[in-house]
Amino acid sequence: MNRKKLTYKDAGVDIEAGDTLVEKIKPFAKRTFDKNVLAGIGGFGAGYLLPEGYKKPVLVSGTDGVGTKLKVAQMSSIHDTIGIDLVAMCVNDILTVGAKPLFFLDYFATGKLSVDVAADVVKGIAKGCEMAGCALIGGETAEMPDFYPEGEYDLAGFVVGIVDRDRYITGENIEAGDKILGIASSGIHSNGYSLVRKLFFEILSLGIDDELEELGGKVSDILLTPTKIYVKSVLELISNIEVKGLAHITGGGIPGNLVRILPEGRKAVIRKDSWEILPIFRFIQEKGNVPEDEMFRTFNMGIGMCAVVSPDNFKEAVAVLEQAGEKVFVIGEIVEGERKVEML
Template sequence: MNHSDSHSASYAAAGVDVTAGYEAVRRIKPMVESTYIPGVMGTLGGFGGMFAPDLNGMKKPVLVSGTDGVGTKLKLAFLMDKHDTVGIDCVAMCVNDIICGGAMPLFFLDYIACGKNDPARIADIVTGITEGCRQAGCALVGGETAEMPGFYPVDEYDLAGFSVGMVDEEKIIDGKSLTEGDVLIGLASSGVHSNGFSLVRKVFDVEHADLKTPMDELNGKSLGEALLEPTRIYVKAVKAVLGAGVDVHAVSHITGGGFYENVPRMMVDGLTAQIKLDSFPTLPIFSLIQKAGNIPARDMYNTFNMGIGMILAVPAVQAQAALDALAAAGETAYQIGSVVAGEAGVELV
């Protein structure tokens, strides 16, 4: 496609360079196409991304969608001038929600809004997005880059995404099969993921903090590196458990609101998730946050994932099979509690 005749001097004078947009597309096209899976129709550049799902073997396919952004974690990316991982976060926050219902993500779209279109930086962002899509096994079928001078500073941007997955209705995971005695399996997180960064930024005063010096408390990582660690994507992990024949009764993605907000979302009336806090290690970054901010333990568990990014509820007799499947898939997982009678939704003991 030739854009050589497309140029507006008046628009450029207002701060929008359409030719920079074309250069960004040129840079990211090979990365986008590297995510393509069976079902993708067409290529980058159309007005809408098309996908033809394989419905073979499905009795009643149900589409499951998720949308999210990266939040103020982006402020760390700006300060560190590192933009090639936040795209993983964006994909993760969407597809990890979709998998909670048992759906496998099919495709993803991104939205990047910036003060100035820097093609190299856009390519860095999309590097992360495409890596996230590959980890999730879904295709990046489209997106939008909006140059908005006067709305965003020239060196800042926002990033959001949207994903669609599919599951056969009879295989939806909705908590209706939960029963007293089910075992809770916690999947290890990679760090803070993409929630709680308004508190993180306040605690560390990140605009004035040393973000690049390695710290013993963080096992040799710098504060900036630890905070920018991308969100873990759990799609293939849950797929491995389901593929092992484990009857997963409920799933919770531990995002904003931590354990107290998210775990009750997978429970049903009359049942409570009882989680043993000594059953999994707290990651060093959370200990550092709690100490630096003098934050009460309950607030920590009501804000952060504390080292557990996703929880699966499975029958007790299948708990070991679930752990074995997760280990084979490269996941670190722990048996962190069980489902008990009660109305609290979650109890941390």
């Protein structure tokens, strides 16, 4: 009995496509390399030489994804910006302790590998790494037939950064009278997309390519605006000003994230009218009839990063951030009281 020879490709895994992808993404990754990268893309491991100039270096790691914003990218067939979101969600997290990102790795998983789609995704990851000043030194591409629906993929990112032990930001020195600065976001960033998709595509029955005049663009462009990467501006701030605390405003909004850096006996009082609520959030709240407190618990509402600084130098802090290209608001202050965030 002559039976057909079974190959891995017959089972749905194309090794040659994976090899092609590696060759295609090498130029993107190479642009992010610095002098400390010891190995290139394609090996079994990647080495990174710790930079000099740190007295007591502390390595800081972080990992994240982009949630169901991936669905929007896949609906629109726009894949070259979602990688920026992936990098942003990771590097902004480790930035909150003052860490400079050193290197980044990604994990891309799909049912059937499309070299062009995967290459676009990695191109965005590399761009995000360039924006954050870190090296894309490796990653993993997994082709898993029957595991993901056709045309879908999943992403995860991993970052390692460095900070001197003496400059590690913990929030423990936050005291009454300190000012809370809010650094503007670029939009929804990468949180709340399950609510967003339900509103846009189910309740409002919008198409991914529909124009929204009140928001000034297509649905795809509005919803795929990349998460802002704060690394360079905030590191500039830290090098000039004593920053007592930093909070990345992600899922949970300002109330759920700012509280994480407060010491016991300190309360953050936030004035909701002290900054510009972006039009996209007004749209979501009005069209979805979403309660205000739900909006502030789900979205960043226009503030992507908070910094706590002394009242003696908050004006200088604002000036440094604005000089670095950020839009900054004084959104509140620290008072004595129960450890929580009060929204007024």
